[in-house]
Amino acid sequence: MGASLVTIDNVDMRYGGADGTLAVSGLNMVVERGEFAAVVGPSGCGKSTLMKLVTGLHIPQQGLVTVAGIHVTKPVSIVGMAFQNPTMLPWRTTLDNVLLPLEIVERHRRRLRKHKKEYVEKAEHLLETVGLKGFGSKYPWQLSGGMQQRANLCRALIHEPELLMLDEPFGALDAFTREELWQVIRDLHASQDVTIVLVTHDLREAVFLADNVHVMSARPGKILKVHKIGFARPRDLSVMYEAEFNDVVQGLRGEIADARAVA
């Protein structure tokens, strides 16, 4: 029983048959249980492929992906996902949207009808945590983009996943909303027993939130370097204005510029 929740061992993933694009090659990555990992890199470096490999939506042609010690050969239901596009279903209220994963995940869907009240309470509590108290009965299109993304995070967390995969969840939001949601996700990570992998283009976001920042190369993607981010938790937004923080961000920026130049 190792402490690592996700291991990716020398993985190759090629799309579209033998002559297709090689999206990632020789990819190695380890995420410890409870860790907050961020993945950054030049665009088109296979970050989304990484997401799909870990969640079991894609099975690699070569190499081994394990989640919680189990070899991934099919979708793993202990994972929650959130994308840049909140993909709330417009015909369901926010609360029903948040409850959706429970109607899918095998161990919950059997209990859902009988224990509906308990689950609704849980969802409402989650909504309260992200600052959406009282918005459960609203439809998604009655919420702002930032509020929809908060609800999206709740949906990703409702089934108590051990691993939360976030693919640029704050990319489409304005700067202030983004900062608010950084704090939301920071507090969620601190309060819930969850491991988070955040794929992002935003280096400041990565450094502010993560314990480790993984830098990916240009396509075919692999991890070039892992940076340990040492700032003490809980981190305040003001940490972003310290010289040390900017040094780390600048260092990362240089590495990604190099990775782009190589491509």
Added chain:
Amino acid sequence: MSASNTTPAPTALPVTPAKKFDWLPLMPWIYTIGLFLIWELGVRLSGVSHTIMPAPSRIFEAIIQYWGAIQRHSIQTLYTTSVGFLMAVVGGLALGLLIGWSRMIYAGLYPLMVGFNAIPKVAVVPILVIWFGIGTVPAILTAFLIAFFPIVVNVATGLATIEPETEDVLRALGAKKMDIMLKVGIPRSMPYFFGSLKIAITLAFVGSVISETVAANSGLGYMMSAAQSQFNVPLVWAGLIMLAVEGIAMYALMAWIEKRTTGWAHRSQTMAG
């Protein structure tokens, strides 16, 4: 720019009366009556013969004069159209879901359906007559055949345009194809489906009337072609007016159903706030 816009506002505001009569709901009636008035005046002033272009007053006279026959034929057309339309709804929904379900079925059936849809339905009527004889059955089937296609295409489109992210989120949770269809695909395709009903019902009238004109001894299509052969032009026009009335009524019914069932898709007008 802003100065010229904002300066008159404070003075202009009290001028507008607090309660202004809302003309909007009356507009359809005003325009319809206007059309008939212009038509009436045009015919009277130009002195065109009733056998070429009867005035509306002459047409309404014909409607009253032949009301018994018109009523019987109108009900027949409404019946064949509705039955054909309902068959198209059931069949179109089923086939649309099937096509949207599987890429394989979609690839196989789509060209066939396009080809089938390209065939003018009036050319199919003689075949239907050979199989079923003249009368009600070919009219129902022609209405069905013509109304079927838009429903299939719309339902399949609704299923085919599920956001890939939504699918990924659900599949990562272990959702089966059936789960994704029930939770996302079918609710998502409902606005497309109900939207297509408005098109389908109008087409169904086209189908049933074509068939009745070619091969029937009742229905508005039959009545009009019989009236035409007797040179009873006002009665032909009376048939057209009845078709328009039935068409508008059924369209309004479909629009109402659409609004009731998929309000979330029309959020800006009906459900905001």
